Amino acid sequence: MNKIITIGREFGSGGRELGRRLAEELGYEYYDKEIIAAIAEKTSMSQEYVQEILEGKPHHLYPITIGQSMFVTDTFYLQHEQSIYLAQSEIIRDLAQRSNCVIVGRCADFILKDLKPYRIFVYADIESRIKRCIARNPDSQKHLTEKEVKKQILSIDKNRAKYYDFYTGNTWGDKNNYDICINTTDLVIKEIVPVLAKIF
Amino acid sequence: MNKIITIGREFGSGGRELGRRLAEELGYEYYDKEIIAAIAEKTSMSQEYVQEILEGKPHHLYPITIGQSMFVTDTFYLQHEQSIYLAQSEIIRDLAQRSNCVIVGRCADFILKDLKPYRIFVYADIESRIKRCIARNPDSQKHLTEKEVKKQILSIDKNRAKYYDFYTGNTWGDKNNYDICINTTDLVIKEIVPVLAKIF
Numbered sequence: 001m002n003k004i005i006t007i008g009r010e011f012g013s014g015g016r017e018l019g020r021r022l023a024e025e026l027g028y029e030y031y032d033k034e035i036i037a038a039i040a041e042k043t044s045m046s047q048e049y050v051q052e053i054l055e056g057k058p059h060h061l062y063p064i065t066i067g068q069s070m071f072v073t074d075t076f077y078l079q080h081e082q083s084i085y086l087a088q089s090e091i092i093r094d095l096a097q098r099s100n101c102v103i104v105g106r107c108a109d110f111i112l113k114d115l116k117p118y119r120i121f122v123y124a125d126i127e128s129r130i131k132r133c134i135a136r137n138p139d140s141q142k143h144l145t146e147k148e149v150k151k152q153i154l155s156i157d158k159n160r161a162k163y164y165d166f167y168t169g170n171t172w173g174d175k176n177n178y179d180i181c182i183n184t185t186d187l188v189i190k191e192i193v194p195v196l197a198k199i200f
Numbered sequence: 201m202n203k204i205i206t207i208g209r210e211f212g213s214g215g216r217e218l219g220r221r222l223a224e225e226l227g228y229e230y231y232d233k234e235i236i237a238a239i240a241e242k243t244s245m246s247q248e249y250v251q252e253i254l255e256g257k258p259h260h261l262y263p264i265t266i267g268q269s270m271f272v273t274d275t276f277y278l279q280h281e282q283s284i285y286l287a288q289s290e291i292i293r294d295l296a297q298r299s300n301c302v303i304v305g306r307c308a309d310f311i312l313k314d315l316k317p318y319r320i321f322v323y324a325d326i327e328s329r330i331k332r333c334i335a336r337n338p339d340s341q342k343h344l345t346e347k348e349v350k351k352q353i354l355s356i357d358k359n360r361a362k363y364y365d366f367y368t369g370n371t372w373g374d375k376n377n378y379d380i381c382i383n384t385t386d387l388v389i390k391e392i393v394p395v396l397a398k399i400f
Contacts, residue, residue, distance in 0.1 A: 123375060173375075175323060181381040198395040 003028070003100040003200060004117035006109040008164075008178065011156040012129030014189045015122030016104050018182075021190055023102040025197040031095055032104040035088060042087040045080065053081050054088075054106070056159035085167055105160075109177065110168040118200070121178040128185040129153055203228070203300040203400060204317035206309040208364075208378065211356040212329030214389045215322035216304050218382075221393040223302040226400055231295055232304040235288060242287040245280065253281050254288075254306070256359035285367055305360075309377065310368040318400070321378040328385040329353055 005022065009015020016032060023030035036054070040047040089111045095101060096112050103112075109119040124132070130149050144152070164172035175181050180199075182192070205222065209215020216232060223230035236254070240247040289311045295301060296312050303312075309319040324332070330349050344352070364372035375381050380399075382392070 121375075125376075175321075175373075175375050175381045175383070176325075178381075179383045179385075181375045181378075183375070183379045185379075192399075195395070195398045198398060199392075 001115065002096060002098070004096050004108075004112055004115055005102045005120060005200070006112065006117045007102065007104045007120045007122060008109060008172065009105070009122040010124060010129065010173070011153045011160070012133045013122045013124040014132055014184045014187075015120075017189045018120075018122055018184070018193060018196075019102045019104040021193040022196060025193050026100070026102075026200055029095070029099050029101040030104075031092075031101055035091055035095075035103075035106060038091045039084055039087045042091065043080075043083055045084070049080075050084055053077070053084050054163070055156070056163055107164055107167050110164075110170065119178040119180075120196075121173060121175070121181040122184055123173065123181065124183060124187075125185040126150060126153070201315065202296060202298070204296050204308075204312055204315055205302045205320060205400070206312065206317045207302065207304045207320045207322060208309060208372065209305070209322040210324065210329065210373070211353045211360070212333045213322045213324040214332055214384045214387075215320075217389045218320075218322055218384070218393060218396075219302045219304040221390055222396060225393050225397040226300070226302075229295070229299050229301040230304075231292075231301055235291055235295075235303075235306060238291045239284055239287045242291065243280075243283055245284070249280075250284055253277070253284050254363070255356070256363055307364055307367050310364075310370065319378040319380075320396075321373060321375070321381040322384055323373065323381065324383060324387075325385040326350060326353070 005019075005028070007015050007019040007022075009018075019032065020030055022028075036047055036050050039045075040050045043050070085107075088106055092103060092106060092108050092111050095103070096108075096115055096117070103117075109117060130146055130153065133149050133153060134146075161172040164170070168177075170177050182196075184192075205219075205228070207215050207219040207222075209218075219232065220230055222228075236247055236250050239245075240250045243250070285307075288306055292303060292306060292308050292311050295303070296308075296315055296317070303317075309317060330346055330353065333349050333353060334346075361372040364370070368377075370377050382396075384392075
């Protein structure tokens with residue numbers, strides 16, 4: 001059976017970097033945004049729309065099919081969200097069966113439960129997450145105050161939690177749903193990765 | 201500055217074994233029950249009484265001083281609990297300043313906060329904890345049903361949580377208070393220890 005690592009992460013905790021570096025270190029496939037492109041293809045929705053739905057952003061006036069725009073009602077939106085979740089589940093199961101891999105986010109820990117993935121959750125103090133966000137996006141964040149960045153982080157995590165809780169019936173970030181939870185406050189991600197890789 | 205590792209753990213999760221093995225692997229001092237003996241000496245209370253108070257067990261008719269018995273009222277009990285907490289804090293701070301060490305339980309993560317200990321929390325599914333308890337104490341547990349062992353585990357953890365929350369103002373087992381949380385369900389402790397040791 002393939003080795004599968006899933007990574008849940010608080011926004012700004014460096015979880016995505018950790019996943020990418022861990023995949024590199026182990027020679028595993030790494031899946032993150034590739035999944036969005038695959039969902040878009042499978043559902044004939046645009047990548048942007050899929051992304052917006054997955055992030056739970058406000059949902060009016062988005063183009064839902066490639067090359068075609070329309071108003072989206074709440075019912076439509078919910079149907080699309082569910083279609084996207086289903087497509088995502090199929091894609092993730094398909095990827096996991098192909099080879100050893102690291103999958104970031106997207107309820108993969110739950111979707112692949114029967115394949116016994118190693119489930120990592122990455123988190124950090126809010127101050128450290130604010131710093132990480134500003135450091136990795138100096139241009140887009142430079143017009144924002146720390147307070148605004150904090151608001152953005154908390155809002156993204158609120159949506160992640162809502163999405164995860166709805167589709168899994170579990171609580172996002174509850175340590176009981178993970179094999180290991182890593183606090184990245186004061187941590188240099190690339191230093192912890194070689195240690196973590198020894199688990200596998 | 202000495203390297204200090206503190207270990208919080210759910211009862212039956214193998215946290216104590218993990219701490220002991222980690223100390224061995226790293227060549228650090230290991231402190232667990234030794235602290236109780238030191239508290240008893242410092243407070244002139246019996247080791248058994250100190251242990252009972254730390255575990256939050258029912259508290260009537262216990263011998264409180266070595267070689268002397270008396271009835272303990274609630275006020276007395278609370279005073280003793282606080283004296284014990286103070287003595288424990290002083291002892292733990294003293295030990296942490298002597299050499300690199302691993303300290304299991306006893307709010308050490310909070311007491312040593314300013315010394316920046318590496319804070320580990322160990323937990324596991326209840327089924328796995330029941331199995332571990334029965335396996336490590338086959339004689340004392342053999343007259344208990346699984347349901348009774350479960351009740352015992354949950355009661356001990358409830359007391360640990362109450363004690364920790366009261367003295368630290370934090371929530372016992374909340375991942376935000378730890379640097380790493382390790383789920384030991386399906387894990388062989390001695391296999392994970394050499395990996396963990398690489399963090400230090």
